[in-house]
Amino acid sequence: GAVVSQHPSWVICKSGTSVKIECRSLDFQATTMFWYRQFPKQSLMLMATSNEGSKATYEQGVEKDKFLINHASLTLSTLTVTSAHPEDSSFYICSASRGQGGQGTQYFGPGTRLLVL
Amino acid sequence: AQTVTQSQPEMSVQEAETVTLSCTYDTSESNYYLFWYKQPPSRQMILVIRQEAYKQQNATENRFSVNFQKAAKSFSLKISDSQLGDTAMYFCALITSGTYKYIFGTGTRLKVLA
Numbered sequence: 001g002a003v004v005s006q007h008p009s010w011v012i013c014k015s016g017t018s019v020k021i022e023c024r025s026l027d028f029q030a031t032t033m034f035w036y037r038q039f040p041k042q043s044l045m046l047m048a049t050s051n052e053g054s055k056a057t058y059e060q061g062v063e064k065d066k067f068l069i070n071h072a073s074l075t076l077s078t079l080t081v082t083s084a085h086p087e088d089s090s091f092y093i094c095s096a097s098r099g100q101g102g103q104g105t106q107y108f109g110p111g112t113r114l115l116v117l
Numbered sequence: 118a119q120t121v122t123q124s125q126p127e128m129s130v131q132e133a134e135t136v137t138l139s140c141t142y143d144t145s146e147s148n149y150y151l152f153w154y155k156q157p158p159s160r161q162m163i164l165v166i167r168q169e170a171y172k173q174q175n176a177t178e179n180r181f182s183v184n185f186q187k188a189a190k191s192f193s194l195k196i197s198d199s200q201l202g203d204t205a206m207y208f209c210a211l212i213t214s215g216t217y218k219y220i221f222g223t224g225t226r227l228k229v230l231a
Binding site for chain 2: 032034038041042043044046049091093095097104105106107108110111
């Protein structure tokens with residue numbers, strides 16, 4: 001159990017276009033989902049925390065108008081990179097929290113590689 | 118502020134041998150949880166083991182075990198009978214009760230040698 005899927009696994013787009021990434025918890029309900037960005041050979045950087053039915057909470061320095069997050073249901077969160085630019089190229093990972101409060105173990109999706117040309 | 122430190126950027130171990138990855142952390146909270154995640158070349162983050170701070174007994178999952186020293190704020194991961202498939206980046210993470218956010222260490226890159 002505790003499987004999280006992410007789609008697409010990789011995407012190449014032109015500068016100025018928008019890209020949507022989906023994150024789904026397949027066998028459990030996740031009240032909280034997270035979006036991370038990871039640069040090569042570095043740790044995960046939390047971008048935002050997404051709660052079902054409410055606005056996402058963004059980390060300091062993350063542009064909320066650029067990285068739109070929607071948590072429409074207990075099993076689906078989406079990240080839209082708007083007007084993507086080459087500097088947005090990265091590896092994006094979502095996770096879903098199972099459990100309440102500080103007991104919430106996070107289960108991660110397989111990640112999405114984004115390349116903006 | 119809460120921090121997680123992994124002081125070993127890279128390690129290697131011979132197949133079938135045992136290796137220990139270090140992790141130290143700092144938090145003023147009394148109720149927290151610690152995790153080790155593995156990220157192989159596929160970059161899929163995989164939960165290896167989890168430890169509740171209130172439990173004195175060290176967590177174990179097959180060949181993976183931890184040495185949790187609460188007073189020293191140390192949480193090391195021991196991998197026994199290392200296998201080639203254990204080659205990966207290993208991240209230590211901390212979460213405190215009342216917050217959903219993980220604090221990750223910088224990772225240790227482990228290579229298992231044939």
